[in-house]
Amino acid sequence: MLELRQVSFAYPQFTAVRDISLTVEPGEFTAIVGKNGSGKTTLTRLMMSLLKPSHGQILLNGQDTKKLLPADLATTIGYVFQNPDRQILRDTVEQEIAYGPQQLGFSPDRQQKNVQMAMEVCGLAELAQAYPRSLSKGCKQRLAIASVLALEPQMLILDEPTSGQDATDKDKMMKLLADLNNQGLTIILVTHDMEILMQYAQRVIVLNAGNMVFDGTPNDLFMDNNPIAAWGLQVPTILHLSQKLAKYGIPATNSADRLCQSLLGPMEDKQL
Amino acid sequence: MRRYAPLTKLILTIIISIWAILFDSPAILAGVAGLQLLLLAITRVSTTVYKGILGLVMFALMLAVMQYLFGATISLALVTGLRMLNMTLIFIIMLASTRISDITAALVKQCRIPSDYAFMFTAALRFIPDFLEESKAVREAQSCRGYSSRGNAFKRMKSYLTVVEPLVLRAVTKSETMAMSLELRGFGSQRQQASLAHVALHGRDYILISLTTLVTLALIINKLQPIGF
Numbered sequence: 001m002l003e004l005r006q007v008s009f010a011y012p013q014f015t016a017v018r019d020i021s022l023t024v025e026p027g028e029f030t031a032i033v034g035k036n037g038s039g040k041t042t043l044t045r046l047m048m049s050l051l052k053p054s055h056g057q058i059l060l061n062g063q064d065t066k067k068l069l070p071a072d073l074a075t076t077i078g079y080v081f082q083n084p085d086r087q088i089l090r091d092t093v094e095q096e097i098a099y100g101p102q103q104l105g106f107s108p109d110r111q112q113k114n115v116q117m118a119m120e121v122c123g124l125a126e127l128a129q130a131y132p133r134s135l136s137k138g139c140k141q142r143l144a145i146a147s148v149l150a151l152e153p154q155m156l157i158l159d160e161p162t163s164g165q166d167a168t169d170k171d172k173m174m175k176l177l178a179d180l181n182n183q184g185l186t187i188i189l190v191t192h193d194m195e196i197l198m199q200y201a202q203r204v205i206v207l208n209a210g211n212m213v214f215d216g217t218p219n220d221l222f223m224d225n226n227p228i229a230a231w232g233l234q235v236p237t238i239l240h241l242s243q244k245l246a247k248y249g250i251p252a253t254n255s256a257d258r259l260c261q262s263l264l265g266p267m268e269d270k271q272l
Numbered sequence: 273m274r275r276y277a278p279l280t281k282l283i284l285t286i287i288i289s290i291w292a293i294l295f296d297s298p299a300i301l302a303g304v305a306g307l308q309l310l311l312l313a314i315t316r317v318s319t320t321v322y323k324g325i326l327g328l329v330m331f332a333l334m335l336a337v338m339q340y341l342f343g344a345t346i347s348l349a350l351v352t353g354l355r356m357l358n359m360t361l362i363f364i365i366m367l368a369s370t371r372i373s374d375i376t377a378a379l380v381k382q383c384r385i386p387s388d389y390a391f392m393f394t395a396a397l398r399f400i401p402d403f404l405e406e407s408k409a410v411r412e413a414q415s416c417r418g419y420s421s422r423g424n425a426f427k428r429m430k431s432y433l434t435v436v437e438p439l440v441l442r443a444v445t446k447s448e449t450m451a452m453s454l455e456l457r458g459f460g461s462q463r464q465q466a467s468l469a470h471v472a473l474h475g476r477d478y479i480l481i482s483l484t485t486l487v488t489l490a491l492i493i494n495k496l497q498p499i500g501f
Binding site: 048050071079086100101103151 | 406409410412413414415416417418419420422434437438441442445
């Protein structure tokens with residue numbers, strides 16, 4: 001469990017995070033959203049101890065992280081950066097994944113087992129001997145996830161893992177995260193993609209100018225009269241269409257399949 | 273210092289470096305360093321520059337202490353530290369008070385250095401902060417996978433190798449991207465012109481160059497035929 005108590009953080013020029021308190025329970029799939037510069041990345045960096053709070057306290061499984069280094073948290077939290085190139089340093093995918101367990105002194109058996117598991121889970125088994133830098137952006141991002149999964153974390157924090165990826169890679173990435181979450185891994189995802197948020201997240205945290213302005217479900221975020229445009233967000237296309245059709249008696253939904261069924265169902269019935 | 277032309281500051285950098293070699297009295301070298309700090313205060317630079325200078329002073333002190341510990345006299349140890357400080361201080365003053373593009377223009381138009389080489393020099397200078405930023409980002413990425421800079425110096429040096437490789441590869445990629453971007457924006461074109469607007473010499477530049485050159489010549493003559501200076 002990760003708990004933030006009245007956490008604030010200020011850079012020399014401005015305050016990036018202001019008085020945020022929240023708890024992330026095991027097994028949650030949480031999305032953090034907000035405008036550029038709203039404090040999303042700073043908040044996740046505080047969670048990973050890459051930054052230390054100016055005020056407040058961060059507790060990981062009850063322990064204050066103030067005096068801990070990111071390396072100390074690596075077996076509990078897996079942090080995946082937006083740019084996977086910064087962490088690649090070995091010549092094969094397999095060696096790259098093994099780097100973390102080696103650094104942390106895992107036994108050779110445990111290393112091998114974890115590397116195999118991480119490659120299989122992330123769909124990289126066939127690329128075990130490939131040169132990591134020559135992989136596509138999507139594969140590199142999955143490699144970055146595999147590299148932290150090999151450390152057996154309880155939680156994954158991902159900073160915009162789908163940015164710059166094509167639809168297929170994006171889909172693969174999100175299915176992987178959903179599977180990991182179903183297996184009990186806590187996921188914290190920084191994203192700008194409202195479709196992803198609507199489809200996968202159970203909880204949404206909205207940041208605006210360093211303040212936490214919303215904490216609830218995706219449905220509550222878009223269904224209530226929240227000033228989402230002012231927060232730099234957009235209603236997902238399906239939900240927007242569905243809301244427009246609601247006045248014609250079509251039930252509001254955030255699912256494309258359900259909307260199609262509501263619209264086309266009567267026609268299909270007639271045809272039958 | 274901002275009012276002086278880039279060429280004047282380049283010449284001053286060379287002259288002060290020569291002074292640092294010619295003087296062998298700790299008191300005079302400390303005086304030159306003090307003069308440079310005064311120049312810096314007049315130039316009004318950002319606090320980051322002062323932080324960098326504090327680091328330089330610490331390094332100069334460390335250098336002097338190391339010299340002393342390895343058998344040099346106190347005077348020689350101080351001279352070594354102060355020489356290093358003087359040579360680097362003037363370089364920092366020049367960089368803090370001159371636009372990189374003006375240095376390039378001065379090197380090309382006034383020093384007649386081929387534009388490719390002048391650009392390489394200034395691009396390397398411009399890369400330093402980017403490189404430091406990138407180094408920090410790579411270290412953070414590795415620390416999230418268990419890399420730690422704790423332990424003795426040897427252990428730390430060995431573990432730092434894991435940061436160097438991605439850093440070098442990213443720097444190479446970045447320089448390739450930069451080269452392509454420059455070509456796309458006309459770098460190397462026959463019609464390319466460097467602006468002389470900010471680099472032309474004025475009266476004050478000639479006075480400063482003449483005075484400092486005269487002092488340097490006097491110092492060199494004194495070194496060759498000592499007359500007690």
